[in-house]
Amino acid sequence: MPDQVADAIVRLEEHNLRVDEQFAASQNELVQATQEAVKVTRVTAQAQTDLLKVMDRMAGRAASAAAPHQQR
Structure with missing residues (x-):
């Protein structure tokens, strides 16, 4: 394998690896x-x-408070 091809493969x-x-x-x-x-x-x-x-x-509570008034 020519050195240029081997160097290109190593660089690639x-x-x-950096991208990974x-x-x-x-x-x-x-x-x-x-x-x-x-969590939020x-x-x-x-x-x-x-x-x-x-x-x-x-x-x-509001219903309880209103109940005596409704019974009149």
Whole structure:
């Protein structure tokens, strides 16, 4: 194999390794961002659940307060 061809193959393989490393790093960043998004979604869902519980209690109190007025 001529030296020029061998050198070209080595350079191509080195380039491919750098590209693979960059791709792996970007995939890792994507996984981390996705995990953070999942955490935020869970916190948001819990806050919405808590809010619904409070609203249910408020609705129950409002219904209880209105009940004596409706019986008259």
